[in-house]
Amino acid sequence: MRLALLLSAALLPLATAAHAAEEAAAPSVSQDETADPIIVTAARTNLPVTALPLTAEVIDRETLERQLQISGSVVDAVAALTPSFSPSRQKLTGQGETLRGRSPLFAIDGIPQTAPLRDGSRDGFTIDPFFIDRVELILGSNALQGIGGTGGVINQVTVSAPAQDGWSARTILQGTAESGFRSDGFGGKVGALVANRSGAFDVVVGAAYERRGVFRDGEQRRIAPDGTQGDLMDSDSLSFFAKAGVELGSGVRIEAMGQRFHLQGNGDLIAVAGNRLAGLPSTGAPGTIDGEAPENLAESLALTLTADDLAGGALRVRGFWNRTADIYGGATFADFQDPAIAPQGTLFDQSQNISRKWGVNASWERGFGPLNMVFGVDLLNDHTVQKLAATDRAWVPPTDYRSIAPFTQANLALWDGKLRLAGGVRWENVEISIPYYQTLWFYGPQQVGGGSPSFDRVLPNGGIVIEPARGIRAYASYAQGYTVPDVGRITRAIRTPNVDLDTFLEIEPVVADNREIGVEFARGPIEASATYYWSDSDRGQLLVLVGDVFEVQRQRIEIEGLELNLTTKTPIPGLRLGIGYAHLNGQVDTNGDGIVNADLDGANIGPDRLNLSADYTNGPVNLRLQSRTHFARNFEGGDVRNNFGGYHLLDGSVTVATDVGSFTLAAQNLLDRQYIDYNSDTQRPADNLRFFAGRGRSVTLSWLGSF
Template sequence: MRVSLLLSAALLPLASTAQAAEEDTAGTRPENEAPIVVTAARTALPVTALPLTAEVIDRATLDRQVQISGSVVDAIAALTPSFSPARQKLSGQGETLRGRSPLFAIDGIPQTAPLRDGSRDGFTIDPFFVDRVELILGSNALQGIGGTGGVINQVTVSAPVEDGWSVRTILQGTAESGFRSDGFGGKAGALVANRSGAFDVVAGAAYERRGVFRDGEQRRIAPDGTQGDLQDSDSLSFFAKAGVELGGGVRLEAMGQRFHLQGEGDLVAVAGSRALGRPATAVKGVVPGEAPENLAESLSLTLTAEDLAGGALRVRGFWNRTADIYGGGTFADFQDPAIAPVGTLFDQSQNISRKWGVNASWERGFGPLNLVLGADLLNDHTVQKLAATDRAWVPPTDYRSIAPFAQGNLALWDGKVRLAGGVRWENVEITIPDYRTLWFYGPQQVGGGSPSFERLLPNGGIVVEPSPGIRAYASYSQGYTVPDVGRITRAIRTPGVDLDRFLDIAPVVADNREIGVEVNRGPVNASATYYWSDSDRGQLLVLVGDVFEVQRQRIEIEGIELNLSTATPIPGLRLGIGYAHLDGRVDTNGDGRVNADLDGANIGPDRLNLSADYTNGPVNLRVQSRTHYSKRFDGGDPRNDFGGYTLLDGAVSLSTDVGTFTLAGQNLLDKQYIDYNSDTQRPTDSLRFFAGRGRSVTLGWLGRF
């Protein structure tokens, strides 16, 4: 398989684009366009100097995609073939990048909780406050813990470059096909910014009301009563950023943001029939307990000095808190005969995570050598409680990481060849007190401890750029993360476990190799990438009873990504194509050799994206399709095989002196389908048999003054 994929990558270098989201819709890139710098890469070098695959979704592209689908996660899923299909739920459980979990960040602040992944890290900021989204694909340790699938960094908006005031507003309304009253939604927001000499500030708020979602046959889509849902919910967000130039290239900047989303709690799921292909639906009713909600808050203070000892210093201190409430039920895991008869005890969980840290780096050029030195510090405290009975499902757990790193990039022959490499030393300590598991798991008395883990993580690669706009690269890097410690520790069933010697909580180390070719010349923007990664003790989600648990097994993944964006002889028309193939295997019997396919909870299907952009003066039209190919899972339950589907989206916008008016539609053909996550799991559960969203239409106005 590897040989055939490698040959495909070698023979089709003109059939892809690593920078597909940064295309110029007029047809060509200006010759003097500034090179793209990805801040998540921790260097001021352009991405073309780095041996990795990166994508940047700029503001215009992001605005359009969000008006089509409503979220950053959906935008990424629509534009990036190697990202798994979005669930259209509040939970991102099972959404992967190149078959592994990505690290979500806001201005480099990690949103992913390292100890108990609540799977809501894609919904921690309103997209109205995001200037662009940076994606680094593949396992790496650039941002520390969590990037085994890559990094998704949401860069927030800034004040204008020139002195004066500016205002940015959004007004939009959304309706489902059929225009029923309960399906209407809307959004309103405003950002006010000012720059006055050395001072600048930007602040804003956004409110969004989401209506009921319906499938292609006009049935209400069942809510995910446990993990939480986007439909029938309200969100209120605040954002502020202020900076001051202290002179001599020194700048101090503070940022704060708060995102709160809560469901209405008045939709009750009604079971469908998997045997008949009839999805679960919903009726109006009263949901017991609190409705699922998501609260995320971030604060940061950043100091930059452009000329310190001949180099540039960047130090960021940050604090982040997430509090997630999940839907309740009389689940088997929650039962305890000491509290209530088995089968009658209602409860619901709440995941609370608080983290703080410091990211510091210093970058300087020494002739042809660019050197980056730095260190990251991260502390996290997480607990998952059962709110109704005040029991700890996941015991209070503390995480501490210290990671110094060094990265070099050597330009040879006028930059036509670059050698890049570096090391990062991760030193992790996890502290868990003695605790007792819930009755369902024994109960078991577990001995706490403070296990620590050290790892030197290398990376290296070569970039060859024989001519401007043409480059090839090869690289090796290691990604490093802790597994979902909370899922593991709460589900211990073996008596006498001592966490100081419990290998199941040892970190996941993923080895990533990558070969790529890119062409960005004139009207053509293309690339081909082949990669393969493996982890001896990977993290696999396995459904046990009502909940997913983590199993540590060997995992091997390989894939190919092909993209092409090019102008056409028709003025203003640009076409795009993107394809991703993923093959993931797992060792299910512990003999060290993979013997079965990764299932739909752990890897996405093959994808084909097609797009057409047409620009004529102030008018822009985009049509895009997403094909998710059918998939069989060797070694799995055949009832979980995926049937595949194709969706068509579109948007037309008109730019005026008072802003941009957009009419956007998702699933324009009103395709009836079962979403990927639901179709490939729980073959006997007809209550969580979710259809995908049918046609929705959004009319929006983005004003700039």
């Protein structure tokens, strides 16, 4: 794998040679040399991303809208465009979806959506994508946003009012059908945003409603619903969004944002077992589920103060509040049984995860000649409980998380920015408070002594950037990412008597060391990049299936990977081609001797992948074809029944811009391929009920209007 370094180093001279040949044929000024620098707000600095020793990507509004018309969700858009993101499950849950083999931190305008104490795995579905202007991705473990970014950061930046005075509006009308055009597969979406700027004041408000029909596989069978974790298909969502700001003069601005997202399944589809040995996936049949249908509710409020010239620097302070309430499907799971309530095997229940958090992110940035400095502090409080709703039992005890994290970052530009040295430190000071509690009957029950374990850790980062000419750069970096393990999964599953949480090592934090080397080239018609990275954590977090549920095991984890990307214009006017490749290898120490000895399984790491794309624009018409090849993978040291067979998908879209808006006809899985989704193919080899097929061809017709 170390040969990947040679591949990375080789890309730069190859791309430079290609550019030199192109310049010799037709000298011109590169578009990249005149474009505005890209700022990634999730990086907590106003410096352009080219000044930072990390891998970052921005999915702009045009690209995001095209992907949303193909698939409908931000998670699917990221999964389609980012080779190192694992295949989307096409379900309401994101359990097992990773970025570079680790869990990413989802955020909305920097507001963390992940619950640090009990990860409900629904953090990718907390806002309607109609309200998103762009998506910022920072790949690799880092502590820039605090807790949770061991795989990277996926920051969804919301829309803003227009830059000029006056009114504007944006609307969407959308209809979706499965191949075969059966009535239960029809879905639709309607949404509107209205914005106004009047002098110092601006406001934008919007609402969106979406109805999702039944999904079908490539052989026209209804795909089975995920009755426990929840499903996107056969569901309805209603969302509201508002943002208002006022300029107070001298670069001072106050802005408020609020949004509410509510998605609920219709509960009229039940799963029918398939047959793994015969390759027959589970299917869905009309019926009424027991209990409440899975539901997801997310609400966020934020108040932001910015002052562009305070003591010679730029101040940014954001206070936020966030609440999520998730209901999961019920059953007579073994974990839920209690003979004191009902005969064993008959007790039906369903869990509900409720999390409330508030926090403050504050930073001040100033340049001192060639030195740029950022000073800041982040505060975060989270209160989480997981209940069994039908019997009002606490599965995860009420748990509080408190974090105080001051940080500083420095970036020194030498030789007119051709060489940059960057680095910083973040001090995480964490306390977790859990009262005395009793586990469910299934686990003993055990009497667990409460406590307030605390941790503090200095998390360093540093790197070097070399940019000999605009559009050509190389970098190397080291950064630590930090999170706590899924405390809820750990505390609810304690089977040992007389545990004292003040000394219980299983809830110590996960610290991931990330190192990467990258080169990038963006000149003329060519944009190319290569990144090699490797990361490890001494006490990583591994999801292991025990009975009906996943539990957390703390084991050493080592991951390494290679990412290659290339896009280029062609001699055909308007035609642009792209290729992206990701290789990922992860291993774990299963026997506790400190040496990794088995592959990470499909619940914890994604497959290697190749992305190909072609975009053609001619006047008002744009056409796009994109393919995703997920390569087969065998997991050494695991159950051979969980080896992955691989699959290939093709998507396409046609957009026509007119005076009354743009019309798009898009298709996901254009060739209607039949396949088993990655998570199902690599997990639960004896479970015929959760053997989910991937979605077959779906067709979406959209109208986007701007006024």
